[in-house]
Amino acid sequence: MTENTAGCFLRPAEASDEELLLTWANDKDTRKNSFHTRPIQPEEHHRWFAGILSDKSEHVWIMTVDDRPAGMVRLSEDGNSSGHIFRISYSIAKPFRGKGLGTCIIRLMEEKAKREFGGEGGQLYAEVKKDNIASRKIFESLGYAEGTEKAKDCMIYRKNIEDIR
Numbered sequence: 001m002t003e004n005t006a007g008c009f010l011r012p013a014e015a016s017d018e019e020l021l022l023t024w025a026n027d028k029d030t031r032k033n034s035f036h037t038r039p040i041q042p043e044e045h046h047r048w049f050a051g052i053l054s055d056k057s058e059h060v061w062i063m064t065v066d067d068r069p070a071g072m073v074r075l076s077e078d079g080n081s082s083g084h085i086f087r088i089s090y091s092i093a094k095p096f097r098g099k100g101l102g103t104c105i106i107r108l109m110e111e112k113a114k115r116e117f118g119g120e121g122g123q124l125y126a127e128v129k130k131d132n133i134a135s136r137k138i139f140e141s142l143g144y145a146e147g148t149e150k151a152k153d154c155m156i157y158r159k160n161i162e163d164i165r
Helices: 015-025 028-033 042-054 101-120 133-141
Strands: 008-012 058-065 068-077 085-092 123-129 145-151 154-160
Touching: 008 101, 015 028, 015 042, 015 068, 042 058, 058 101, 068 101, 085 101, 101 133, 123 133, 133 145, 133 154
Parallel strands: 085 123
Antiparallel strands: 008 058, 058 068, 068 085, 123 154, 145 154
């Protein structure tokens, strides 16, 4: 596990996390900030989650705070690129929002990425809806390159793994 001073930990996602992640994914605010806003059906989620757990290019962790699940973060390796380029996805469970845990989960993920992929170069990036101000502020505060517009409603933030401190 990884820890920071706030007592947050990351642990690998397990099969037993499937229902929890579906609940978090279907939260109203999570759907609003997602690019695919429709609710996720249990069968669809089950297929996706089983695939994620067995895919070596996907890395999913659960953040815990005081031994309680508080959020998830995922790195998806971009198969179209040479080197390690990962797309970041994350969410914080509703009872834990507004407490600075978005920054915490990204920092913890960065530590893991640097340890596991840092010697090989690489880059992290996040696609964030323009109106998701909280996520935009998190990436900007953590030194991600100022967002570039991907589409009219999306910004992309980038950071080289070697620049993680």
